[in-house]
Amino acid sequence: MKQSTRAAVLAAPRRFNLVDRPAPVAAAGEAVVRISSTAVCHTDLSIFTGDHPGVKYPVVLGHESTGIVESIGDGATGGGNLKAGQHVIINPIISCGHCDSCKRGEQQLCRNAGLFGREVEGSMCEYVHLPTRYLHALPDSVSLADATIIETLATVRHAQIRLGIKAGESVVVLGQGTTGLLHTRLAVLAGANVIAISRTKWKLDMAARMGAQHVLDISAEKAVDEVLRLTDGCGADVVIDTAGGAATLMASIEMLCPGGRLSPYAVSHECCTQFTTFPLYYKEISIIGSRALNPTDMAPSIDLVAAGKIDVAGFVSATYPLTRAAEAFDEYERNPGKVLRIVIDSTAN
Ligand SMILES: [Zn+2]
Ligand SMILES: [Zn+2]
Incomplete structure (x- = not known):
């Protein structure tokens, strides 16, 4: 030393x-x-x-x-x-x-x-x-360079454990940066039907590699109709917002099915003046926060990478x-x- x-x-x-x-x-x-x-x-x-x-x-x-x-x-x-x-x-x-x-x-x-x-x-x-x-x-x-992603994966896992994603559910992931791609992959591994949304073509290519069933090059606001179409008019069971901001929050709530769950995963300080609690009442929407990771998220995240389940x-x-x-x-x-x-x-x- x-x-x-x-x-x-x-x-x-x-x-x-x-x-x-x-x-x-x-x-x-x-x-x-x-x-x-x-x-x-x-x-x-x-x-x-x-x-x-x-x-x-x-x-x-x-x-x-x-x-x-x-x-x-x-x-x-x-x-x-x-x-x-x-x-x-x-x-x-x-x-x-x-x-x-x-x-x-x-x-x-x-x-x-x-x-x-x-x-x-x-x-x-x-x-x-x-x-x-x-x-x-x-x-x-x-590799020790690749393994740095496990910390991020553990925070993504923590959010998804709180969301309780089940096989067969439809999950929209807004934004396909590192956390968006990892959310896409974990939801795919949970057996969900994943709609990945981004404005960046090469990130959508990676989302497809992560196993997303649908990739959409569209803004969150414009994605509502498309999500409804892809879910037979029902809306998504889960929306995970890794982009953040007021406009995406409102679009996220709109594209959820009755009883849907929202993870506002990206931290945003933008004030949302359009927000009312009405849709939470009317559609019984749950907004589920998550912060960082729990120590118990580390070992399963290491295992996922070691087993090659996350490319x-x-x-x-x-x-x-x-x-x-x-x-x-x-x-x-x-x-x-x-x-x-x-x-x-x-x-x-
Ligand atoms: Zn960090
Ligand atoms: Zn303490």
């Missing part, structure tokens, strides 16, 4: 500094992980641009992170079989363990929760140390070394229509 760890510190919005610090040591109950790959997502981008509310700078970003266990502190047991050399993915939802939500096993709702890579320093560096309960073993057969090819659009983190964010910001995932490689120079 090296004596120092290089970190890409975001000192202020749009200002990365590369800093060398002493390498961490595993305290009792902790492990040190040599970081391999960190995928950048929209949360990171909004912190980079200064648009994420309540973030304190300087911050070390990175929460979709994989690496290799370097050393283990005293008394650390972890989620199973953790030893030096083990490939791991990090569950970035840092929870207190003693509030009412944590006691119910709903760590994602922890009253004192933080995100690894926002409230605590994340993985845009070479080495991190953290309690072993946040580490989940990965099989060597999955991860094509998700990583570009890879940058840690030393060029700023360029990675520039590309992500400039080309949102061309990028699915950008990965920061902490092992490259």
Whole structure:
């Protein structure tokens, strides 16, 4: 292990500094992980641009992170079989363990929760140390760059468990970015009849590869009639909105069948002045929120990728070394229509 760890510190919005610090040591109950790959997502981008509310700078970003266990502190047991050399993915939802939500096993709702890579320093560096309960073993057969998608898959899984999708149901997925494509795939695996909607042709091609029965190049507002047609006039049992915004919310409610469920999966701060509770009453629509992931979502998500049930090819659009983190964010910001995932490689120079 090296004596120092290089970190890409975001000192202020749009200002990365590369800093060398002493390498961490595993305290009792902790492990040190040599970081391999960190995928950048929209949360990171909004912190980079200064648009994420309540973030304190300087911050070390990175929460979709994989690496290799370097050393283990005293008394650390972890989620199973953790030893030096083990490939791991990090569950970035840092929870207190003693509030009412944590006691119910709903760590994602922890009253004192933080995100690894926002409230605590994340993985845009070479080495991190953290309690072993946040580490989940990965099989060597999955590349550490591809495996970063498992964190996102676990958040998608968490939302779908809450939606309770059943075989034979019709599911509309609005938007086919990374989360939209993973929603499409998981709904297909649940046996649903999936209608994937996007305005980007190559993303629809990927949605077809994920197994979507229908792919529509159309805006959400214009998709209502088409969804009704494809569902024999009934409307969809489930709509998952990964695009977000007021117009999509209203269209989502309109395209649901009576008794339908809506996941407003994309976080939107846009005020929806058209919304009334009437359709919730009249059609008995359920709006089902979901936040991040529960630790129990990690192992099944790892298994899905390891078993090849999620085809991860094509998700990583570009890879940058840690030393060029700023360029990675520039590309992500400039080309949102061309990028699915950008990965920061902490092992490259
Ligand atoms: Zn993320
Ligand atoms: Zn808690």
